[in-house]
Amino acid sequence: MRWLRRTRPSGPRSMTRSFVTPEGVDLRLELASAGNRAAAFILDGVLIVVTLIAATFLVMLLLAATRGRAEILLILWLLGSFVLRNGWFTLFELGGRGATPGKRIIGLRVVARDGARLTGGAVVARNAMREIEVFLPLSFLGYQSAQGAVDGFITLFALAWSGIFLFFPLFNRDRLRVGDLIAGTWVVRNEKRGLGDDLAAGIGRQRRIFSDAALDLYGIYELQALEDVLRGRKEDAVAAVAAAIRTKAGLADDGDDYGFLQDYYAALCVRLERGLLVGRRRADKYASA
């Protein structure tokens, strides 16, 4: 009964997974959260239903126009709805971006856990499992209510059944769906992100010079928090942080908060990086300088 005695690591579990490329670099993939996954699935569901309804209207219009003799339309509709239900996820995920439209909007992609190619078998496996995760309970409920007599017990069973699979991702560290488990895949965040401005680049004006004591106040954690403030450019945040640093370092207010923070950031960055070169990584302000 080892699992009973398992001690949990303290603190929130990280969603970052180590992923080493053949070149030996760890890409540190970030897994998609359960909320992201659910949002992507709902988007896909809406898109599928909308497509289906639009196609149905189209077929009905064309049938009316041809006075119901266009058998080919019925066949296309039957095949189309089959492909829509079973092929939507599979075909999109087999494409180069490894993501359905819903996943693409949220910024996710499907990836093989071992980093190899995403094979057709894996994609088919992970999506065939939706049949028992979602469609089975849904059609079961639909069938029952169509019969007019929804047995409370059966409804309960259907909900419990779908619940097991629906919430499966919440019960494991890697947010694996049953389909992911079988297919050896997982879903990672895949956001495009531009290269932000260089905050420490030459700015065409004189820089403030800070004493060692003023620069010894903070570590890397605070430096990166300062980076966020500078990139965020929110006036009140900039003013508050500038005031806090000035008070702590005993500097006079010269009226230019943003310029002051820019200079302080650059100077602190230079100092901390110099420390890195000689093997001193000062994690935060509590670490010794």
Place this chain on the structure above:
Amino acid sequence: MTAFAPAEPALVNATRFRAAHAADWERLEALVTRIEKRSIRALDDEELLALPLLYRTTLSSLSVARETSLDRSLIAYLEQLSTRAYFQIYGVPTSAWRQLGHFFARGWPEAVQALWRETIVAALLGVAGTIVGYLLVRSDPGWFFGIVGDDMAGGRDPSASAEALRKTLYDGGQSMLATFATSLFTHNAQIAIFAFALGFAFAVPTLMLLVYNGLMLGAMLAVFVPRGLGVGFTGWLFIHGTTELFAITIAGAAGMRIGTAIAFPGRDTRIDAATRAGRSAAVAMGGTVMMLAVAGLLEGIGRQTVLADGPRYAIGTAMLVGWLSYFYFPRRRHALAAPH
């Protein structure tokens, strides 16, 4: 009082680093974005050659940046760029046509071959179900209504006259045949996918599905055989049944493979066993969808137009022999194929 220094670039690593390599990163980003938007074919030869070099440059930039730079936005940018490039270089499936070709030439028959044990068990279960269903209904016709639903039976129950039963076998409806075939295909394909997915619950529901399928078949046989229509009914079933029942058996076997891999992982961890079983079984199951399309055509069109027993048997047998030799005819192993 704050002192000021002359306006010179601060000596931050990130600044020098950006100046030295930003052009490479931006070029890689442009290439990767184009591949993502369209395909690898959007690149010309020169760009194709540059891609891996730019990718490695960016990867090594990432390593260096992590060790020497404190510019978080730089590191985050390099991480996402390297990840996107990695998946375009290593993680993308080969072209759809290549995959499809490999699937029919090797992937599918090999996956079915690997399932031979489960296929035999699934077939035996179906046969056992048929025998039990037959005996049950012969001993007490009341069983029939318990096994076969009313809408499924469509009047073909133990109380029907021999003449009415004969009519169901040889009366080819002539309207909307193609639509009928399509709806048969989508219905059966859904069941095949379902049988596969149910395998996850330790294969038990899949086994039940296979047995129930056999029970229905046996019950129907028990209606037709006593009226001297056994040969006719078998022919009616045979023309498409060899393909359809074979496909359902393979889909069931695929589900069984997953269930047993999870229940009895052997030397592997449970997750590894499930993954290996899942991937190869999914290939086998994916193929059965195509088999069921063929079966749908045979059932919806072939059976309604071919009304004599002889040709029906001939077509059914030819299909069975065809599938068996396609799946199990020994092939030369690929020299580089993995031994398992």
